Amino acid sequence: MTAPLTLFEKVWRSHEVVPETADTPAVLYIDLHLIHEVTSPQAFTALRERGLRLRRPDLTFATMDHSTPTRTEQVFGGAPIGIEAAARQVRELERNCEAFGVELLGLHDARRGIVHIIGPELGLTQPGKTVVCGDSHTSTHGALGALAFGIGTTEVGHVFATQCLLQRKPRTLAVNVHGRLSAGVGAKDLILAIIGRIGVGGGTGHVIEYRGETIAGLDMDARMTVCNMSIEAGARAGMIAPDETTFRYLAGRLRAPQGEAWDGALERWRQLPGDPAARFDREVDIDAAALEPMMTYGTNPGMVIPVGGTIPERTDDPVFAKSLAYMGFAPGERIQEHPVNVVFVGSCTNGRLSDLRAAASLLRGRKVATGVHMLVVPGSQQVKREAEAEGLDRIFIEAGAEWRESGCSMCLGMNGDLVPKGHYAVSTSNRNFEGRQGIGARTLLASPLTAAACAVRGRVTDPRELI
Amino acid sequence: MEPIRTLRSRTVVLAANDIDTDQIIPARFLTTTSREGLGEHLFADWRYGPDGAPRADFVLNQPQARGCSILVAGHNFGCGSSREHAPWALSDFGVRAVVSTQIADIFRNNALKNGLLPVIVEPGAHRWLIEHPGAEVTIDLGSSALTLPGGETARFPLEPFARYCLMNGVDELGFLLERAAQISAYEARSALA
Known part of the structure; x- marks a missing residue:
């Protein structure tokens, strides 16, 4: 019999290309690499300088969100992007995606949006996947039971070239949330209260798993709000065990598995929640019923x-x-x-x-x-x-x-x-x-x-x- | 990457806790598509006044900071955004090591990949360093020790592989590329699963 595992440990273990040793970190496989205009240019440059190709363009997905305009006339009306350097960055992403064969949801695409909104929305983010992006709020995707974390641009280059990262296994922190949120109090108030409680550096070195009946009662949008701000407590990743709410959210989404593949995926996803006897390195308990708007x-x-x-x-x-x-x-x-x-x-x-x-x-x-x-x-x-x-x-x-x-x-x-x-x-x-x-x-x-x-x-x- | 074995420098101190990467390099400088030249914008909103002139009261603008390559900072340095522009800006400015009691995970990873040493010391040694700006200290990677001017040493943890890479000028991508066969085997295995 194998030792009881947490959700995080199950996802980690199934993505070890080479497990960690005392001398070397694990080689961890990445299932989904999301990129955007701000933290990718120098990584593409690094590929070019070394004459490397992108190992898995099919697992790489690009959008533009950080420096893009929000005024309709600048997005669709032909008015110039107000900031010239931002416009250059957008053009460079277009060129890089073209050159390396990466699918890009460009400025005019009907599916474009903030990278952490569209990953789940398109069904690209799925339970049990490893998801990375050169952005610290990649923790958002953990709401679907993925192991998702932000990386720097050098690491973006590593994933481009090898679809892998060298990583030391983080520690685990359970945040157990009990009780009913009162009217007018929501997921944002909850995560702000959690950060207030454990501190902006309190989750450093850890992956958080949010648990308890309050979390199970949240819809997916609310779960994403909670996981999104894990990094604000210092934790690179926050996760929530996938359940029927998760599966209902994903069913029928553009890039979610369909037909027989869906049934197979569901079977795998149902195995992901942590074993009841699994232990965390740390635990924190939060009383949701006592919370007020924060x-x-x-x-x-x-x-x-x-x-x-x-x-x-x-x-x-x-x-x-x-x-x-x-x-x-x-x-x-x-x-x-x-x-x-x-x-x-x-x-x-x-x-x-x-x-x-x-x-x-x-x-x-x-x-x-x-x-x-x-x-x-x-x-x-x-x-x-x-x-x-x-x-x-x-x-x-x-x-x-x-x-x-x-x-x-x-x-x-x-x-x-x-x-x-x-x-x-x-x-x-x-x-x-x-x-x-x-x-x-x-x-x-x-x-x-x-x-x-x-x-x-x-x-x-x-x-x-x-x- | 140039191998690093020891580093000897006077320190410059930014005592604030929780210095985030938005302070290290504000977002408006992230529209660059290169790694170069970010040192000019390091701590831009602390370093320069509204007129763009350097603030005389900011430590990095003071004469004694010149030539210092070791930054001593408060707890939880580098929290916030994953922008690697933060270590790029520090390195470009001439900083080679950041000493704190805690350094945020993503910043630490990014720093290591750019030959910028994240050095975590015990609160006692840290307090002494905060209280003695300009102290001449030595950081030795081989022994994972920071030596204070009086000869006392503070040990710091350094992940063995990171140490190996820093001391030998090895870049991690080369190491990963050498695992190509294992990566292919994993892909074949997981496609079958």
Whole structure:
């Protein structure tokens, strides 16, 4: 009898080309390599310099999302991309994909979107696969029971040339979530609370598995929100055991197995959940029933409190003081009722259909407060079409928000969608680092529901006041 | 990659914890398609004022930082984005090692592939280094030890394969390419499964 294994250990073990030894890391096989315009150019250059070919173009899949425009006239109308260097990067990806035979969902493709939205959406991401991308939010794909993690550009080159990576086996961390989330509290609040609990470096060296009945009760969009921000706790990967919710989500998707292949896949996928007796290196328990809508107040995602809470006081901590000074906050202050200038709904964290539905549910029949700039950016063109089919775009536009084409947009502002200096932005994205959304921008991370409530009131608002 | 065995330098200190890769190299500089020239933008928003002039109060702009190749930083250095532009920017600026009590996983991997040493030391030695900027220290890969000016040594963990690659100037891709037969065998095996 073999030793009981966790979900992670099962996926890891089935992808060992060569197991690790004391002297050498494991050679780990990669089933799906997603690439985008920002972290791939130098890897293609490395291939060319060494005269290497791309080993498995059929397992490699490209899109453009980080530096692409979100204004319709720049995507479809022939208007030039505002930033010349970004336009060059987009053209270089087109050339590289052509030269190396990689399928690319280009700027005008109806299936284009943020790489972590379209992988699952197209059915490319599947339970038990190893998935990598030169982007730290690759952890998102773990929501389907894949082992998915971000890599650097040198490693992108390694996967290009060999379809493998040299990796030391990480440790395992179980985050057990129990209890029912109350109304107005969702997956974003849950993951922010988890990061607040274990800290921004607390998951370093580990793969997280989110478990418990609360997680099992989440839909796939919500599970992806949770796994997406694993990296914000320092964990390169977060995983959730595949179940009927996962299988229902994948059934019929463009690149998911079909017919007999589907039946075979289902049989394999049902073997993936961890064995009951499997042990984790660490475990953390979270009471979901006690959670409230959460919001960050500082310059990393671990600096988080309930929307109605008070900023903690930490004496003798110059870094904490510097962070609060950047944010224009004081220790002991409340963030609720603080004026808001910008609201951003989108990103690989919260740019899926259910996120847009949540934001729209609060905006229906209401207006964005005077002086607030609200930007809604769907995570993919498919999300955009589905939202429009439901009339969500009308709700946003009639409320006074901007409705854009898909992309990473204001999450990192590479494409020029920026928060002005000193402005407060309630953002459904994943990072509130200094300058992340623009030089001097002050980011308050929150759920789509909370973001919409803040847009309506023009102030930091607990969404439960409006639902 | 040039082999590295020892490194001797004065230190420059950035004591903040959780220095993320957006600080090391802000996203607006990621539109480059090359690895070169990023040192100019290292810590851009901390280093330069709104007018683009260097801030005199930022440590890397001060005369004593010149020529220092060892950066001592607070806990959890390099968290956030996977951008390899972060180690590229540090290397281009002249940094050869980062010393902390914890270094984020992706940054550490990226650093190792660029000959930038991630050095994790115990809190005691770290505190001493934070409190003594400009100290002349030696990092020796063979013994995995950082030697303080007084002769005391702090051991640091270094994955054996990474050490081998650094000390011999071996790049990992060459090693992986030599596993081609095993990779093909795996592909055949998993296609049958």
